[in-house]
Amino acid sequence: MASASTASAAHTDHNYLNHEKGLWSWLTTLDHKRIGIMYFITVALFFLVGGIFALLIRTELFSSGQTIMTAEDYTRSMTYHGAIMVFFVIIPGIPAFLGNFFLPMQIGAKDVAFPRLNLASWYCLIGGAAVALTSLAFGGADTGWTFYTPYSISMKPAVIWMVMGAFIAGFSSILTGLNFVVTTHKLRAPGMTMNRIPLFVWALYSTAIIQVLATPVLAITLLLLAAENIFGIGFFDPALGGDPVLFQHFFWFYSHPAVYIMILPAFGVISELITAFSRKTIFGYTAIAYSSLAIAAVSFFVWGHHMFVSGQSEWAGVVFSFLTMLVGVPTAIKLFNWMATLYKGSINLSAPMLYALGFMFLFTIGGVTGIFLATIATDVHFHDTYFVVAHFHYVMVGGTLMAIMGGIFYWFPKMFGKLVNDTIARWSFFFIFMGFNVTFFPQFVLGSMGMPRRYFDYLPEYEFLNQISTIGAYMIGIGFVIGTIAVIQGLLNGKPAGPNPWGAKTLEWTTASPPPHENFIQQPIVTAGPYEYR
Amino acid sequence: MSTAKTGSGYHHAHHFDSAEHEYVSAKQGVWLFLCTEILMFGGLFVGYAIFHHIYPEIFKVGSKFTDWRLGAANTVVLLTSSFTMALGIYYSQKREQSKAVAMLAITILCGFIFMGIKYIEYSHKIHLGLLPGTWYSADPASLVKYVGDMEIPSNLPMYFSFYYMMTGIHGIHVLVGMGLIAWVMIRAMKGEFGPHYYTPVEGVGLFWHLVDLVWIYLFPLLYLVS
Ligand code: HEM
Numbered sequence: 001m002a003s004a005s006t007a008s009a010a011h012t013d014h015n016y017l018n019h020e021k022g023l024w025s026w027l028t029t030l031d032h033k034r035i036g037i038m039y040f041i042t043v044a045l046f047f048l049v050g051g052i053f054a055l056l057i058r059t060e061l062f063s064s065g066q067t068i069m070t071a072e073d074y075t076r077s078m079t080y081h082g083a084i085m086v087f088f089v090i091i092p093g094i095p096a097f098l099g100n101f102f103l104p105m106q107i108g109a110k111d112v113a114f115p116r117l118n119l120a121s122w123y124c125l126i127g128g129a130a131v132a133l134t135s136l137a138f139g140g141a142d143t144g145w146t147f148y149t150p151y152s153i154s155m156k157p158a159v160i161w162m163v164m165g166a167f168i169a170g171f172s173s174i175l176t177g178l179n180f181v182v183t184t185h186k187l188r189a190p191g192m193t194m195n196r197i198p199l200f201v202w203a204l205y206s207t208a209i210i211q212v213l214a215t216p217v218l219a220i221t222l223l224l225l226a227a228e229n230i231f232g233i234g235f236f237d238p239a240l241g242g243d244p245v246l247f248q249h250f251f252w253f254y255s256h257p258a259v260y261i262m263i264l265p266a267f268g269v270i271s272e273l274i275t276a277f278s279r280k281t282i283f284g285y286t287a288i289a290y291s292s293l294a295i296a297a298v299s300f301f302v303w304g305h306h307m308f309v310s311g312q313s314e315w316a317g318v319v320f321s322f323l324t325m326l327v328g329v330p331t332a333i334k335l336f337n338w339m340a341t342l343y344k345g346s347i348n349l350s351a352p353m354l355y356a357l358g359f360m361f362l363f364t365i366g367g368v369t370g371i372f373l374a375t376i377a378t379d380v381h382f383h384d385t386y387f388v389v390a391h392f393h394y395v396m397v398g399g400t401l402m403a404i405m406g407g408i409f410y411w412f413p414k415m416f417g418k419l420v421n422d423t424i425a426r427w428s429f430f431f432i433f434m435g436f437n438v439t440f441f442p443q444f445v446l447g448s449m450g451m452p453r454r455y456f457d458y459l460p461e462y463e464f465l466n467q468i469s470t471i472g473a474y475m476i477g478i479g480f481v482i483g484t485i486a487v488i489q490g491l492l493n494g495k496p497a498g499p500n501p502w503g504a505k506t507l508e509w510t511t512a513s514p515p516p517h518e519n520f521i522q523q524p525i526v527t528a529g530p531y532e533y534r
Numbered sequence: 535m536s537t538a539k540t541g542s543g544y545h546h547a548h549h550f551d552s553a554e555h556e557y558v559s560a561k562q563g564v565w566l567f568l569c570t571e572i573l574m575f576g577g578l579f580v581g582y583a584i585f586h587h588i589y590p591e592i593f594k595v596g597s598k599f600t601d602w603r604l605g606a607a608n609t610v611v612l613l614t615s616s617f618t619m620a621l622g623i624y625y626s627q628k629r630e631q632s633k634a635v636a637m638l639a640i641t642i643l644c645g646f647i648f649m650g651i652k653y654i655e656y657s658h659k660i661h662l663g664l665l666p667g668t669w670y671s672a673d674p675a676s677l678v679k680y681v682g683d684m685e686i687p688s689n690l691p692m693y694f695s696f697y698y699m700m701t702g703i704h705g706i707h708v709l710v711g712m713g714l715i716a717w718v719m720i721r722a723m724k725g726e727f728g729p730h731y732y733t734p735v736e737g738v739g740l741f742w743h744l745v746d747l748v749w750i751y752l753f754p755l756l757y758l759v760s
């Protein structure tokens with residue numbers, strides 16, 4: 001992208017990392033780049049904790065009967081795994097970390113619109129996590145991440161702590177979204193028109209709209225759930241005349257859009273990676289940009305697909321089924337545009353690109369099995385089986401997490417000014433990708449054989465596939481250990497990256513690596529679109 | 535955050551081009567925040583609509599325990615406060631410092647009156663044992679003088695669940711609003727606002743109007759449904 005700031009590409013010693021020193025300067029920083037890095041560290045730590053719970057779950061399921069823990073501990077592990085991964089890893093993962101760092105840079109801004117709120121959002125996440133984990137001191141919550149009533153209103157204090165933790169973390173998400181909407185509207189560099197903003201920004205913008213509009217509904221739902229526990233207000237408790245299905249409606253009204261909070265930013269990362277590593281202008285910029293908005297819009301009207309067997313009216317079921325399949329259209333538009341971008345590109349199979357291609361493969365499986373589940377007749381069989389578990393792991397891990405990993409390796413040189421050893425990074429991809437399929441593909445089979453989800457035990461005939469699945473989980477674990485080694489090795493010994501090691505075209509690559517305190521030495525002036533390859 | 539100096543004397547934050555640029559951005563942020571508030575209260579209103587549909591009788595009977603005169607008084611108080619808030623913004627913008635401070639002070643005073651009346655209403659209900667949900671402990675005999683010969687539905691407590699959740703969350707917003715108004719009032723006393731910079735007063739004002747608006751809906755839904 002043409003800009004006036006190429007002069008700053010020269011190496012400078014002054015950057016955002018050494019602009020100020022000491023832990024305190026980090027904890028009070030208003031620099032979006034530093035806040036992004038703080039999110040990176042925290043999300044990585046939460047991921048470690050959530051991952052340990054995952055391995056505990058899979059180890060327990062290695063053989064039928066009790067293996068390493070009691071049924072109660074199993075349900076708790078499953079709850080913490082799900083809640084941590086959803087509320088503290090995947091939702092903040094891309095927007096608050098990579099988005100925070102790169103959204104302002106990609107549009108040529110010095111910072112996000114409200115830096116103080118940006119910092120506050122990080123404290124909300126930390127505060128939410130602290131409150132949520134306090135529940136462990138009260139015996140631990142065991143409701144699953146969905147907190148379904150009436151079980152979750154059994155007046156267990158642990159549930160209240162967990163719910164309030166998620167409530168507080170919600171504000172983190174709202175503040176990030178609010179910041180991104182205003183930043184995208186108001187802080188674009190001169191010449192950066194809406195149809196020149198990079199697709200990552202479009203994706204974050206669409207996500208931000210969902211964050212702002214859907215999260216408040218989760219907030220009130222969780223507040224009512226806590227009130228239900230404390231005062232027995234009776235909205236969701238059938239014993240008091242309330243309606244447990246109403247809780248499901250409220251919950252999914254947020255949580256379905258929330259799955260797009262998880263995946264839309266990943267789409268954005270993939271758009272950047274595919275075009276940069278094919279050295280080719282993205283195919284169908286406009287279609288990809290607007291399909292993000294379309295997905296965001298439709299995502300508000302499909303929540304009932306989680307409730308086909310809940311007793312909601314058949315008519316509602318039919319409408320929700322139809323609308324859900326509609327989401328497949330803008331999603332497929334993206335996939336086909338990425339494929340068209342690859343076509344005749346000069347493809348460079350560095351680690352970020354491997355992750356992007358892995359994403360395309362795995363996400364497609366996840367999305368297509370979503371259509372199976374959106375079909376009422378088949379969902380009656382698949383609902384609450386491992387088929388659903390496999391579906392959402394294909395989209396959330398195979399999709400979002402692959403995109404996070406690809407994004408980390410792609411932007412690492414910019415964030416830290418150093419190169420990652422590509423061989424190590426590729427090995428991490430190899431283990432994660434293989435391990436992922438070994439873990440979750442058998443779960444589709446188990447689900448269609450009827451194995452229910454969330455149980456600590458299973459019939460002996462399911463044992464073989466469960467053992468394969470557990471072995472896969474350990475492979476994924478190894479993959480992430482290798483990935484961590486790649487990052488640490490890069491931090492300690494990486495070769496200097498220079499401003500633009502990948503020859504990418506978006507604005508963040510026109511400034512020094514690591515970027516200076518205010519991102520650009522001179523205000524960039526934009527004269528062309530974001531992907532001027534060929 | 536480093537600041538840049540402008541001709542008008544107001545220091546806008548370093549990542550904005552001008553005070554005007556900062557103002558329009560902040561205003562957009564406030565509006566988005568108000569959207570989140572509306573959606574949050576929206577959840578409560580949807581719950582209300584659904585249970586009003588299923589159990590219309592509990593709302594008929596329950597609202598007998600509210601005093602529409604107190605509710606109406608509070609409506610007038612809040613409407614007045616919205617007016618004085620608007621004047622507070624106007625005078626801040628005109629740099630008429632003492633008038634701005636006076637208007638903001640009256641707004642806060644209205645907040646206190648509102649909360650005072652709510653306190654009277656709450657203590658009356660608590661005294662009768664009209665508490666939300668499972669905390670409800672009213673003696674049916676003591677209720678006769680309010681409901682006459684109407685039958686007391688068995689899940690009447692749910693009405694009070696709505697009453698306390700809705701007015702409680704609204705009341706918290708009133709308190710937060712009063713705190714914010716006090717904050718801008720102090721800044722107004724220091725003479726920080728003028729034609730070039732009055733963003734915080736306006737933002738707080740918008741919030742206060744929303745809180746007011748929510749009450750305009752709560753009043754008929756809880757007090758006048760019978
Ligand atoms: C083409 C797109 C998609 C379709 C058609 C689709 C459809 C569905 C349906 C119908 C269900 C309900 C299954 C049941 O409980 O019986 C479901 C569950 C789920 N989906 Fe998707 N989905 C899609 C994409 C995604 C994406 C992108 C994500 C997340 C990044 C996601 C995450 C989930 C989760 C977490 C659940 C299970 C929630 C639970 O019960 O714990 N889905 N999906």
Ligand SMILES: [Cu+2]
Nearest residue numbers: 256259303306
């Ligand atoms: Cu869904």
